[in-house]
Amino acid sequence: MRSEGMRGVRLLSQQEIRCGQRWIYSAGFNVGRALADTGRIDEELPAIERLLDAGARVAVLSHQGNGVDDANELDFVADYIADRLGRTVGYFPGNATPDAVDRAHALRAGEAVVFGNTRKHAGEMTNSAELAGRFAALGDCAAIGGFSKAHRAHASNVGLLGHRPAFAADSLVHETGLLAPWAGSSDELYSVAVLGGVKPEKTAIGLEHLTATYDLVIPGGAVLNNLLRALGHDIGSSTVGSRPEKCLQVSRNVLNRANRAELHIPDEVVIARPTGRDFADARTIPVSRGVPSDYAIVDFVLAPWVCAKLDHLTSHGGRAFIAGTPARYTEGFTRASDALLGALGHDRVNALLLGGDTTADLPWNGTKSTGGGSALHYLAYGTCPVFDALRTNALRWEATL
Template sequence: MASDTGWADPLAGVPLLDARHVTAGERWVFSAGFNVDAALTSTGRIDSELDDLRRLAGAGARVAVLSHLGSHRDGTASALDHVAGHLSRRLGRRVRYVPENASDAAVRAAEALEPGEIAVFGNTRHHAGEERGDPELARRFALLGDAVAVGGFSKAHRAHASNTGVLRLLPGWAARSLVTEVRFLAPWAGPGEGVYRAAVLGGRKPEKTLVGLVHAMRTCDLVVPGGVVLNTVLRALGHDLGASDLGSRPDACLDAVRGVMDLPARARLHVPRTVRVAPVDGRRIVGEARSRPVADGVPAGHAVVDFELEPWAARALAGAGSAVLAGTPSRYLDGQVRSADAVLSALSRAAGPALLLGGDTVAELPWPGPVSTGGGSALQLLATGTCAVLDALRDNARRVAGEGRGPADDNVMDGVST
């Protein structure tokens, strides 16, 4: 079914947990996105799963929750016991914490769960194979249950072992949090023929360039790069950037930008004539920011920290029929607010709906309008009409149907058993 945004319905062919009858004693893996700090600064990503966890436990299911926090690559993966404590308080029932997730002891702990019991298992990113989508790690995760409920829209773009990997092994259903966010984003999705679409892309994450910029140049009418995205664009244009931040995947992002510039594009790309540069020590600003023409380059030891939005771009943003801001366009928390304030002012007057995307973006910028903390997942969905986990759920449903099993039949696939 086509939506009014021009994409096919992104939920077409995706099995929904709301439509799945749950019986007492069933063993479920709940793939969540509880990437929430130990201080529980913002619990929205946990609270969005409460209804489904309450429903599963209330029906007598035995639920093994898998989630991530931080990353194995930079050593920030940490324990999830604070998640178990928060869930216990919100659900009004004891939620156990099991520090392991892929060991024999973890499998025994999952098998020992009583009907109606929920346990949060260890951080999936304690394993290097999680972010690589390692099949053997996925196989170990799949031993924790006989069916998978997939929530955590914030990770829906990631082909990780606990996200898409387990769906190659066990039948799966989309949790309510995932479905709700996909439906919420529908008005901003797709090419939108006849609607002037604008995208502002900033922040530091490479997906803002590799996914956001690449696709927005084909589906939007205006693209305003900021942050590392702008720095990469300026580098591709041959400008000297001094010590400006180029993110964690500079070469891949530079190749992507050059590829975009070599091809015809629907969008007009905003390249500012003036940037704000400041002396830096690593990523720390150590002196006053000053305006500097882009054509003059950035001095050694200095970095681009902000830019001046061209008046024509501000007018275009204000006239947009649909607009998305994904990633803070400047070093906003360091007091570099010019571009961000100009963009937010224009979007507040936009002719159509404007949306802020991403956890950091939403936390950093003052915006009273609609937001999504999905970040990369939302970008992928808006750019392509789908995302990795939705594709995996559709493939999973076709595989189950091809094997002639219904929802209540044997739920073990591809030789994985408990």
Template sequence: MASDPGWQDPLAGVPLLSTRHVTAGERWIFSAGFNVDPGLNSTGRIDSEVADLRRLAESGARVAVLSHQGSHRDGTATALDHVAGHLSRRLGRPVRYVAENASDAAVRAAEALAPGELAVFGNTRHHAGEERGDADLARRFALLGDRVAVGGFSKAHRAHASNTGVLRLLPGHAAESLVTEVRFLAPWARRDDGVFRAAVLGGRKPEKTLVGLVHAMRTCDLVVPGGVVLNTLLRARGHELGASDAGSRPDACLDAVRGVLAGPARARLHVPRTVWAAPVDGQRIVGAARPVAVADGVPVGHAVVDFELEPWAAESLAGAERAVLAGTPSRYLDGQVRSARAILSALSGSTDRTLLLGGDTVAELPWAGPVSTGGGSALQLLATGTCAVLDALRENTRRTAADGSDPADDNVMDGVHT
């Protein structure tokens, strides 16, 4: 098969922490993606950063860890003391917890760190400006260190204050967890002639529509929408959907789907003839689901919770040479398993050629094949060959070179002294 002549290494021009000599006393900010609940039910996103944190500590660096959990928008952001405790156990050394991150007290705590000492600072999403990429908040974060190691591939697609924001202010390097995920996904981002590609897109996050569906319809041969992606598609086609979940950015997603339906597409789009609808109170299922013909519409007070996979789509999935499943297609944890089981069954013969994306997807669905917990980051990388953090790291290097300085040396960038 001929390789895609337009494909480029996503890590080209990205400075790597693994090649950076670290000396005792250096002040580092480690921008992580520890979006892990206080129950520590799945610690993979913490564990993936342990090797780099250990190397920094053993080299005598003073490390301020910035991370997030939950969201400011819906009030789910929690304290991160559970992360500090888990890291202490994994590293075999005390890891302090500092509840603040942008105050004068947080800066003093970071300055007081001893060589080899690490501290987890407060949840960055306690600030509304984090997810907006607020420049003033980024400037406060940047006072916690002199250089940045960027991990947290799960948020690499987001231009937030604690990752791309601080990279506009301080010299930065890609941590090994970020590099490992990008290298793992790079072959999936290639476009080889004659390869039949399929994408299953579910869940409720808007990037599954805004990035996943828009991209997949141009580059894949088959697209199977589920979850909010399917609900948005059915709305765009004029079907009544009762109280079905519209997601967090319904207008933007609806506009994107209408654009997809109106424009040229490579993929064949699976639109089920039958969905399963259940009575709901808000989004809580309060009664038994039943099959509903899409053409008849979903009754008032009911929501789509699953769908029937058409036989032709199951056959096409079974023959796919590359398949990506991003987002659970149904309300699987609520016992609505029809479409998910049909899709996984169709893909079961090609587990080495099927990739599951996203923390929730990987946690919810039974799957023994390749996985990436990146979710939106993986979708953006597959769609564009890059993501926001990689672009910021490349720009960081160009800016440093333009200043005539070495990224390994102390710098002054955009007014933040390092």
């Protein structure tokens, strides 16, 4: 795999910032109001602070939630940034209206405003050129952060790059460097990937790619449920994610081909009956029995052979990561996750947790990446849509600024 990384991308850290310049800062905070994990905000703060210290006028764009119906206000993000930087940071609920442009133009040198949630617009996730043009009216040049959405061609990142000269923020540089030790296959390091959560990229990208490059892949969450479906097992009301047919097809392809990785399919799973937001009547059953229609898989039992492989990992060393919570950890089903975290926490293991949900759900003090799907995309392809767009942008505005 050839990794493009930051090749051909102009870096914000190498750009002279002039007092009074109008900048759009594209971030990917996507954090709930409880601020359970602020990593996606914190990694952008040094670059935002550098812009403000140089006298730039900064319009911050970000999203929160999974779509228009889940698009909440971001006033609490502005408050958090203000507290961390020790300076006033405004909030304006719009982002693509004449009033929003007026608010951006009213910024004084060294001031920032967080604008409203970009996912209030249906055109954000479809990379609407018209919406991207309205976002671009907030500034004259763009700093692109938000590694967590670098794998998504949205109006506020890729679309914006068609309208303004742009530079990669420090967070993108940091994340690609962070991921380097886990990229590609290795004949020297025993490599373990744990894939969970509910997002389809954990299957469509992670399962597809990592079974070809790693030594052991342990699926959980919707990844495991789709594999069990592909094997013909009844999974009851277990979650299968937002693109179940695509994930089912990928699962069948992986099961029917020769893979480098050994793939763990548990003999036993823990099931429970959903009762609103909770679960009741938990029990452990053989996978072969099938899950009753009113029950869901909430955890799984690691097979003895996998426990032996994890012992090998801890005794001989290697690399490993978790992308997506393997089971219903926050609801109290911790059996598989605790065993995996125990192995990955060993001092001989170079271990990483990927993604905001994963790092928020699991107790982990080690290395973390703010990207889930974006990290998997980068590990699989050596680039992301945002990096490709930044390379094109650099050629288009080569002499700008």
